[in-house]
Amino acid sequence: MTLLQPQPRGIPVPRPSVHSEKYWEGSRQHQLLYQRCAACGHIGLRAFTVCARCLATSPVWERSTGAGALYSWTVVWRPPDPSFKVPYAPAVVRLDEGVWMLSAVIGCEPGELHDGMRLAVQFHAISEEITLPYFAPPGR
Amino acid sequence: MPPHPFRNVAVVGVHNTAQARHLAGHDSASIALLGALGALADAGISPHDVDGVVGPASAEIALELGLGPCTRRPSALGIPSVLDAAALIATGQCDVVVVAAGGAGIHIDPSTTAPWTRPTNELVVGFGLFTAAEFALMARRHMLTYGTTPEQLAAVAATIRTNGHVNPEAVYYGRGPFSVDDILASRMIADPFHLLDCATTSEGGCGIVLVSAERTIDSPSPLWILGGASDSFGPAYAVAPVWDFRPQPDADTAGRVGARAARRAFSMAGLTPADVDVAELYDPFSFEVIRQLETFGFCGDGEGGSFVEDGNIGPNGSLPVTTDGGTMSFSHPGINAQQLQRVVRAAQQLRGSCLTNQVEEAEVSLCSNGGAGALFCDVILLGRERP
Ligand SMILES: [Zn+2]
Numbered sequence: 229m230t231l232l233q234p235q236p237r238g239i240p241v242p243r244p245s246v247h248s249e250k251y252w253e254g255s256r257q258h259q260l261l262y263q264r265c266a267a268c269g270h271i272g273l274r275a276f277t278v279c280a281r282c283l284a285t286s287p288v289w290e291r292s293t294g295a296g297a298l299y300s301w302t303v304v305w306r307p308p309d310p311s312f313k314v315p316y317a318p319a320v321v322r323l324d325e326g327v328w329m330l331s332a333v334i335g336c337e338p339g340e341l342h343d344g345m346r347l348a349v350q351f352h353a354i355s356e357e358i359t360l361p362y363f364a365p366p367g368r
Numbered sequence: 369m370p371p372h373p374f375r376n377v378a379v380v381g382v383h384n385t386a387q388a389r390h391l392a393g394h395d396s397a398s399i400a401l402l403g404a405l406g407a408l409a410d411a412g413i414s415p416h417d418v419d420g421v422v423g424p425a426s427a428e429i430a431l432e433l434g435l436g437p438c439t440r441r442p443s444a445l446g447i448p449s450v451l452d453a454a455a456l457i458a459t460g461q462c463d464v465v466v467v468a469a470g471g472a473g474i475h476i477d478p479s480t481t482a483p484w485t486r487p488t489n490e491l492v493v494g495f496g497l498f499t500a501a502e503f504a505l506m507a508r509r510h511m512l513t514y515g516t517t518p519e520q521l522a523a524v525a526a527t528i529r530t531n532g533h534v535n536p537e538a539v540y541y542g543r544g545p546f547s548v549d550d551i552l553a554s555r556m557i558a559d560p561f562h563l564l565d566c567a568t569t570s571e572g573g574c575g576i577v578l579v580s581a582e583r584t585i586d587s588p589s590p591l592w593i594l595g596g597a598s599d600s601f602g603p604a605y606a607v608a609p610v611w612d613f614r615p616q617p618d619a620d621t622a623g624r625v626g627a628r629a630a631r632r633a634f635s636m637a638g639l640t641p642a643d644v645d646v647a648e649l650y651d652p653f654s655f656e657v658i659r660q661l662e663t664f665g666f667c668g669d670g671e672g673g674s675f676v677e678d679g680n681i682g683p684n685g686s687l688p689v690t691t692d693g694g695t696m697s698f699s700h701p702g703i704n705a706q707q708l709q710r711v712v713r714a715a716q717q718l719r720g721s722c723l724t725n726q727v728e729e730a731e732v733s734l735c736s737n738g739g740a741g742a743l744f745c746d747v748i749l750l751g752r753e754r755p
Contacts, residue, residue: 274606300610302561307496308496318495318505
């Protein structure tokens with residue numbers, strides 16, 4: 229039994245930028261936020277100032293339901309830094325709204341991970357300021 | 369037809385310094401300087417004839433060798449820095465350019481992976497991403513889509529590591545030979561990558577000298593840049609590495625980064641993949657070689673796994689790949705040197721001067737840098753015949 233779990237405090241902590249402050253603020257309040265172009269609806273890989281598709285400069289923050297499907301994953305046994313507890317499972321999750329999220333899967337065993345696996349966001353704080361959005365099978 | 373853009377640019381000197389796990393008494397600038405001096409000695413050109421220096425240590429090299437006033441380009445990329453050097457000559461800005469890079473004294477904490485593998489970008493750092501995991505997220509999609517297997521990945525690692533095993537200049541000389549089972553038996557790092565599917569880390573430097581064609585009278589075997597180009601989708605290790613990401617509805621996917629670069633490079637050269645005699649591919653992780661073989665057109669999409677499993681990339685195969693042992697076995701000093709070293713090896717192949725795994729009568733070599741996990745990929749074609 230190797231249950232994938234959120235990381236303990238002590239791992240390197242993300243430093244928000246002026247563009248992402250709102251995203252991290254949402255995460256702290258257990259809300260998964262993403263940006264969408266108000267003009268054409270396009271969603272980027274991260275917060276943006278100009279829409280890559282229609283070039284409008286009107287991104288708006290939206291709240292995701294936090295539901296999505298597993299798109300790709302790895303299981304790490306040799307961490308980049310000893311503060312990470314192994315194994316852990318970095319993953320790309322495709323949110324139902326169409327957002328590509330980089331995260332990690334928790335709440336299941338590595339052997340359960342499969343393409344299209346349904347997942348739901350789960351928030352875990354790693355510092356006073358930063359809460360990370362993890363993903364787990366719904367109900368776990 | 370207009371003349372080839374690099375018709376008046378020749379590669380006349382290449383050099384690798386000693387490569388080792390640790391090179392005492394060196395930092396990145398000093399080992400890059402030795403790479404530059406070695407390449408100039410190989411070219412038979414006095415350092416004082418240099419009027420352009422390209423690479424991360426270019427300013428230090430200009431000062432150390434007293435080259436001022438000279439052109440300086442602090443390029444931190446491998447193949448693009450060679451193409452930049454070629455452009456400096458082709459446009460008449462310089463006559464003798466040395467490209468150099470080296471890494472030493474950087475990876476000093478053994479409890480961590482090498483610093484250049486640990487991005488601190490806000491969207492990745494908290495999830496423990498590092499280069500192996502980033503590339504694994506790309507490899508997984510290929511395995512799901514095409515049925516590519518861990519054994520096929522291991523076939524790449526076994527081939528390249530065995531190339532290094534026989535190369536006395538490789539940091540991991542004599543450590544093999546390696547079978548597919550050896551790779552699969554090594555401990556898991558970031559599934560599907562075992563330890564031996566991953567690049568090593570080491571220290572070393574290298575240099576490449578380019579001159580205007582008039583100066584090749586002194587050179588016994590000038591080589592020529594037949595084509596080159598670069599692809600990028602954005603910053604490496606800052607956003608999710610998504611195989612199917614398309615910036616525009618009709619754009620190629622991030623998983624095929626390098627396809628456009630290869631098309632442009634082959635077009636500039638007037639060649640096709642079938643013309644390539646040896647491919648010095650960048651090998652940060654075993655899967656990346658399979659991906660590049662497909663992306664550059666050496667085989668079809670999804671066929672890379674069987675292509676490598678069928679022995680095509682071995683030293684006696686239809687397309688020998690990464691013949692010095694690459695970043696997996698030859699050396700991986702970071703700071704760009706390991707990317708330039710693909711070009712150094714290609715030049716050695718075309719001159720017929722390789723100590724091991726020399727490809728007979730090699731006329732054309734393709735080199736690559738980067739990879740899908742880093743969202744960039746560069747391609748250069750070198751040849752013996754002036755374009
Ligand atoms: Zn838009």
